[in-house]
Amino acid sequence: MRIGFKKVPTGMFQPVRxxxxxxxxxxFAAGAAARPNTIGIGEIHEGMRGYGLTVFSGVRIDTFQVExxxxxxxxxxxxxxxxxxxxxxxxxxxxxxxxMSGSPVYLDGRLAGAVAWTSTFSKxxxxxxxxxxxxxxxxxxxxxxxxxxxxxxxxxxxxxxFLNPAPRLEGTGALSGTEMMPIRTPxxxxxxxxRALAFLQNILEPYGMTVLQSGGGAVxxxxxxxxxxxxxxxxxxxxxxxDINVAGIGTVTWADSTTVIGFGHPMFFKxxxxxxxxxxxxxxxxxxxxxxxxxxxxxxxxxxxxxxxGSGIAGVLNERPDMLPVExxxxxxxxxxxxxxxxxxxxxxxxxxxxFGVVASLSDLEALGIPASVEMTxxxxxxxxxxxxxxxxxxxxxxxxxxxxxGGEPIDALVRNPFAPVRIERVVYEISFRENIEAxxxxxxxxxxRVIRPGEPLVVRAIFQTYLGRQFEKTVSLxxxxxxxxxxxxxxxxxxxxxxxxxxxRSPGRFIxxxxxxxxxxxxxxxxxxxxxxxVVNRDIGMTVDDQELPSLPPSVFELMRxxxxxxxxxxxxxxxxxxxxxxMGLYVLGxxxxxxxxxxxxxxx
Numbered sequence: 001m002r003i004g005f006k007k008v009p010t011g012m013f014q015p016v017r018x019x020x021x022x023x024x025x026x027x028f029a030a031g032a033a034a035r036p037n038t039i040g041i042g043e044i045h046e047g048m049r050g051y052g053l054t055v056f057s058g059v060r061i062d063t064f065q066v067e068x069x070x071x072x073x074x075x076x077x078x079x080x081x082x083x084x085x086x087x088x089x090x091x092x093x094x095x096x097x098x099x100m101s102g103s104p105v106y107l108d109g110r111l112a113g114a115v116a117w118t119s120t121f122s123k124x125x126x127x128x129x130x131x132x133x134x135x136x137x138x139x140x141x142x143x144x145x146x147x148x149x150x151x152x153x154x155x156x157x158x159x160x161x162f163l164n165p166a167p168r169l170e171g172t173g174a175l176s177g178t179e180m181m182p183i184r185t186p187x188x189x190x191x192x193x194x195r196a197l198a199f200l201q202n203i204l205e206p207y208g209m210t211v212l213q214s215g216g217g218a219v220x221x222x223x224x225x226x227x228x229x230x231x232x233x234x235x236x237x238x239x240x241x242x243d244i245n246v247a248g249i250g251t252v253t254w255a256d257s258t259t260v261i262g263f264g265h266p267m268f269f270k271x272x273x274x275x276x277x278x279x280x281x282x283x284x285x286x287x288x289x290x291x292x293x294x295x296x297x298x299x300x301x302x303x304x305x306x307x308x309x310g311s312g313i314a315g316v317l318n319e320r321p322d323m324l325p326v327e328x329x330x331x332x333x334x335x336x337x338x339x340x341x342x343x344x345x346x347x348x349x350x351x352x353x354x355x356f357g358v359v360a361s362l363s364d365l366e367a368l369g370i371p372a373s374v375e376m377t378x379x380x381x382x383x384x385x386x387x388x389x390x391x392x393x394x395x396x397x398x399x400x401x402x403x404x405x406x407g408g409e410p411i412d413a414l415v416r417n418p419f420a421p422v423r424i425e426r427v428v429y430e431i432s433f434r435e436n437i438e439a440x441x442x443x444x445x446x447x448x449x450r451v452i453r454p455g456e457p458l459v460v461r462a463i464f465q466t467y468l469g470r471q472f473e474k475t476v477s478l479x480x481x482x483x484x485x486x487x488x489x490x491x492x493x494x495x496x497x498x499x500x501x502x503x504x505x506r507s508p509g510r511f512i513x514x515x516x517x518x519x520x521x522x523x524x525x526x527x528x529x530x531x532x533x534x535x536v537v538n539r540d541i542g543m544t545v546d547d548q549e550l551p552s553l554p555p556s557v558f559e560l561m562r563x564x565x566x567x568x569x570x571x572x573x574x575x576x577x578x579x580x581x582x583x584x585m586g587l588y589v590l591g592x593x594x595x596x597x598x599x600x601x602x603x604x605x606x
Contacts, residue, residue, distance in 0.1 A: 036254050039110035041080045041131045044071055050107035052115060053232025054100050054251050055282045055294075056089055059224060061232035064088040066105050069126070082113060082129035083180070094287040095125040098186040098210060099294030102251035102262035102312065104231045105129050111231075114253040114312065116264025117180040120291050128180045130264035132253070134311035139259050143306045143316050146272040148421040181208075182265035186293045188214035188236075188280075191244035191341075192360035199359050200246065203352045207268050209248060214283075214297045224299045227279045229255050229317065234280035235262045236298035237305055237313070240353055241276070241323070242341030244360050247298035249280050253312065260303060263312045268349075270308045275344050276323070277303040277315040321345070325426050326354055328361045332433040337361070347415050354427055355408035362400045362431070372396070373438040373588070374403040377430040380410060380523075383423040385516065388414070388523045392496075393530040395439050395588040403431065410523045419516040439588040440464040442532075443471070445493055451598040453605065455482030458579075458597060460534060462493055466587065476534055478579050484599050489578065490537045494592025496527035499582075502535070503527075506575050529588050535580040536597065 048068040056062050070083045084105070086096065096118040103115040114135060117128025187209050189197055201211040229235060233252045240246035250263045260277065279299030286295050305315035323342035330337045339361040343353040373395040380388040388410050394403040407429060414422050446461040458478040465471050492502060504511050513519035527533065 052105045054103035059227040094292035097292040101183045114264030138314040185248045193363040196360040196363040236278035236280035238276035244341045274321040275305040276301045328429045351408045351412035358404040371437045374433040376403045381425040442591040454484045495589030496529045498592035499533035531582040
């Protein structure tokens, strides 16, 4: 049977219009509140008056007055924008404040849009308003968690380059013909001192955010007893929760029983996301001649932010994003300390926020900028994979900061890997420190016999100078095999940086990961900074095949294998150690020395 379709008269029901209506209607599914009564941008004109909603203190939603000054078309951020003068409450003193992003504006009793733009040093409280039409389109996109493999390529693929960081939001550009920029998002932080706040500001500054000390930790249920995410209510987007708390603060533009829309501009401009959405409590509004801001704290998580777009953000209620838990055990201060927190799972943010948490955890020790020596163990537990285990020693005037930043590097490599999705189950640190610098520089080498016979030990005397000038020596005897061929060899003595550089230069192919397991093995390889490495190296050539070393190959074999093995699986080896040993020094070893030695079977005996 043939199925026919009745013709629809032109203009009666346009297909494109039908799609738009269906998409917007999907926001208001069965069981949800009624669609908001909105006013279109074409109906708005200069001189119209209305009101807006926001929180100036606590959780009470206050009203402010709005007068339309102009309607701007075809802007670089939103497609259109409304410019209005706002007044009432504290606005005559504070102007448009950070944290007001998303405050709904009503004209002719209908929802017109959200406060989202402002300018600094303005003599009058002028706001740019993102029209509601573009904001209602946001939740028509997927509101489920993003797929875990959206950044990954095939496990067996030949991808070799790690993903670059996502482009950061340096604001979305000024409204054309104005100096108005998106209102900076205030980020409420608890559990960190000024030094840690400065570290976090460097992370979030490119996204147009201002890091602020909040009035306390996460606010409890008593302060938020009557709070809910409704138009004009404060909206928190959590980045870190636990003993350390970090949350961006804005305002809800519209909400129904399942969906929340807010901000009126991007938070990170990351598209499909999965970030905790929380209630928030405003302690007070801090007036400033530059730009005022709400001093606030995040409350309980009540949903998940799923879309972060040019005209605002949107999330769903009653869902909780998966977070990355972190535990830090610290010894060496006045008393042992254990810190627990969790950070959002995000390719760009997770490594940096984990590192910030370490910095913040150490900030109470007042040791971030003083001379310090640090022993740090890090375990990264990975779902379905072997863990990454690293242990190292750091020392410097910022030794604790160096240790914290080093801990973020393997996390960054894992979440950016191009091979397969990675779910880090937990990150655990054990950190002990002493308030002094423990370092020594290799000043020179002495070798009693530079020509030895096969089977004789090579005696090496390394001369060190410690920080602040104490000099000492370390004597090491290197065993030389009795079947070592006659020839000239290179003796290398150095600290961790030099040792790792020698290893990578000798077999660079070994350090280009081909799959996730290979990457994890490489992350587990790390030279300890308090070891002295000594090696005697020949000048032969070889290659690595699938991470396996084939040293000292005859030239004919080398050329044959290079042509027979697929290029992605091999790499050259330049020189092979006859002997390699490491001596624990208890000090951070700096520098390196090299000297030629000879093995000759007719050399003068000892």
